[in-house]
Amino acid sequence: AGLTQCKKSGGGDANTIVVGEVAALSGGTATFGQSSHAGTQMAVDEINASGGLLGKKVTLITEDDQSKQGEAGTVAKKLISREKIVALLGEVASGRSLEMAPICQKEGVPMISPASTNPKVTEVGDHIFRVCFIDPFQGTVMAKFALARGWKKVAVMTDVKQDYSVGLSQYFKEYFTKNGGTIVGDQSYSSGDKDFKAQLTKLKEGAPDAILASGYYNETGLIAVQCRELGISAPLLGGDGWDSPSLVEVAGKAIEGSFFSNHFSAEDKAPIIQNFITKYKEKNDGKTPDAMAALGYDSMMILGAAIKKAGTTEGKALRDAIATTKDHAGITGVISLDEKRNANKPAVILTIKDGNFVYVETVAP
Ligand code: PHE
Numbered sequence: 001a002g003l004t005q006c007k008k009s010g011g012g013d014a015n016t017i018v019v020g021e022v023a024a025l026s027g028g029t030a031t032f033g034q035s036s037h038a039g040t041q042m043a044v045d046e047i048n049a050s051g052g053l054l055g056k057k058v059t060l061i062t063e064d065d066q067s068k069q070g071e072a073g074t075v076a077k078k079l080i081s082r083e084k085i086v087a088l089l090g091e092v093a094s095g096r097s098l099e100m101a102p103i104c105q106k107e108g109v110p111m112i113s114p115a116s117t118n119p120k121v122t123e124v125g126d127h128i129f130r131v132c133f134i135d136p137f138q139g140t141v142m143a144k145f146a147l148a149r150g151w152k153k154v155a156v157m158t159d160v161k162q163d164y165s166v167g168l169s170q171y172f173k174e175y176f177t178k179n180g181g182t183i184v185g186d187q188s189y190s191s192g193d194k195d196f197k198a199q200l201t202k203l204k205e206g207a208p209d210a211i212l213a214s215g216y217y218n219e220t221g222l223i224a225v226q227c228r229e230l231g232i233s234a235p236l237l238g239g240d241g242w243d244s245p246s247l248v249e250v251a252g253k254a255i256e257g258s259f260f261s262n263h264f265s266a267e268d269k270a271p272i273i274q275n276f277i278t279k280y281k282e283k284n285d286g287k288t289p290d291a292m293a294a295l296g297y298d299s300m301m302i303l304g305a306a307i308k309k310a311g312t313t314e315g316k317a318l319r320d321a322i323a324t325t326k327d328h329a330g331i332t333g334v335i336s337l338d339e340k341r342n343a344n345k346p347a348v349i350l351t352i353k354d355g356n357f358v359y360v361e362t363v364a365p
Contacts, residue, residue, distance in 0.1 A: 012084070016059045017052075017313055019044070019303065020085030022075050022100060024092065027067025028191060029216050031244040032092040032292050036114050037062055038284050039296030040089055043304065045283075053307045060300075061085065065096060069161075072096035076103050085109065086313035087322075089299050092292055093216075094118035094164040101128045108315040110322055112303055114295035115263070117240060118167045122341040127319050129341040131298045131330065132263055133365065135164070138239050139171025141261050141347045141363045142212070146237060147179055151209035154237070155185030157199065157223055159215035162191060168214040168239050184208050193219060196226050208234050216241040221250025228254045235259060243291045248355045256354075261347045263291040263332045265359040268348075276331045291332065298330035 012018040021040055023033030044060045052058060061083050063075035072091055079085050080103065088104050088111040091097045097116035104111035105125035113121055113130040117138055122128045146154055154176060159165035173183055184206030187199035200223070203211060211227065213220045213236045220242055227236070236258040243262050248255060266277060266288050276297065280289040302325055307313055310321035328335040333345040349360040 012056065012059065012086075015056055017054070017056050017307065018059050018061060018083055018085050019300070020076075020079035020083060020088045021060055021062040022065055022072055022079070022088065022090035022096070023062055024067040024096070025062070025064035028218055029067045029093060029244075031217070031246055031290070032115070033064065033067070035290050035292035036090070036092050036296035038280070039289065039293035039298075040114070040300045042280060042283055042293075043297045043300035047300070047304045053304055054311065054313070058304070065091065067093070069095055069099065073099040073103060076100040080104070080107050080109055086307070086315075087112065087303055087318060089114065089296070089303065091116060093162065094121055094167070095162050097121045098124070098163055101125070104128060108319075110303075110315065110319045112299045112322065114299040115240070115292050116164070118163045119342075120163065120167075126323075126341070127315075129322055129337060131302055131335055131343050132240075132295055132332070133345050133347060134342050135167045135239070136171045137344075137365055138261050138347060139168050139173075140175045141349070142237050142239065142259075143172045143176040143179070143181065144363070145259065145261075145349055146176065146210055147181055149210075152181050153184045153206065153209045154181060154212055155203040155206050155208035155210075155234075156183060156187070156212045157196070157203070157214070158186075158188045159191055159219060160188045162215060162241075164239075164241060165215040168241075169212060172212055172214065189215075189219065191216070191219065194222060196223050197230065200226055200230050200232065204230060204232050208232075210235050210237050212237045214239060214241070217244040217247040218250060221247050221255065224251040224254035224258065240291060243357075245290070248352065255352050257351065259349055259351050259360065261349050261363075262357075263345070263347070264294045265348045265350060266290075266357070267359045272329060273331060294331040298328075298332055298335060301330065302328055302335065
């Protein structure tokens with residue numbers, strides 16, 4: 001755009017639509033942001049390659065919140081006030097989305113979280129959406145799975161610094177205990193902790209059949225290693241927060257034979273998934289996309305479809321268009337947003353075998 005066209009109103013100039021993204025590109029959950037950003041950027045590039053939206057190109061402006069609570073809100077405000085973004089994509093971690101959501105709601109800027117699964121995120125208000133399932137479902141999926149395997153005694157490790165982990169543990173326990181299971185130990189830790197031996201020693205006393213580790217990949221990897229060091233051989237169970245190549249790098253053999261629920265399996269032979277994987281690998285040095293990459297892509301494609309449908313990027317009209325998203329063929333499944341602005345989609349359960357994430361089963365809502 002020429003210098004005369006740089007007046008910003010409602011996002012971008014006469015030739016561009018500016019979309020904001022907040023992602024953890026560094027810090028304790030860096031693979032979440034790196035992957036979701038790569039997926040989101042891929043969607044932007046595809047939209048622009050096929051003519052853009054409303055006759056304009058889409059520009060994605062990404063801010064790194066360094067995986068820090070506190071920083072997500074700060075950079076979200078900056079994107080809204082300085083860049084005049086038409087919508088905000090992000091965050092992955094529920095705690096950080098919960099910080100951004102009230103800001104977007106107040107400013108009338110639609111926000112779509114690709115991957116935050118805590119129910120509270122979209123409860124913030126009618127401008128806040130997500131393209132993934134929520135934790136009452138994910139917790140139930142893993143509790144049912146444990147019961148089906150005959151694991152009636154489960155111990156729990158919760159990251160009290162993460163709304164995601166707190167919620168997932170709670171929903172797991174609710175379903176599990178209502179349906180014949182017993183919680184034989186319940187311990188907690190804080191993001192960034194490195195030594196879990198005291199808590200795990202207590203959990204060992206309950207002789208659990210399995211241990212729910214409801215936090216993110218770094219701490220989970222260390223928990224797995226320290227379980228084995230303490231002679232605990234029970235498998236670990238977890239949710240989507242495990243999905244990172246770093247899990248296996250940290251845990252090595254200790255995480256073999258454990259299980260977690262996720263949004264996507266790279267082993268799925270559906271053409272839409274395999275095409276996505278091929279294109280993603282071409283753009284990202286041969287890296288296989290994880291769930292956040294697929295969800296990031298889906299979040300931008302849903303935003304793009306809504307901008308087209310609304311015929312404008314004005315906040316209220318765009319909000320209304322996102323809210324009516326129906327049967328969108330996403331990489332992570334068919335996405336329809338319900339009246340609570342959540343997506344109801346199946347989960348997949350994966351296990352770790354020879355250092356790889358291996359598909360076990362799909363669980364419908
Ligand atoms: N669901 C997690 C949260 O809400 C984030 C996450 C999504 C992590 C997908 C990995 C994969 O905090």
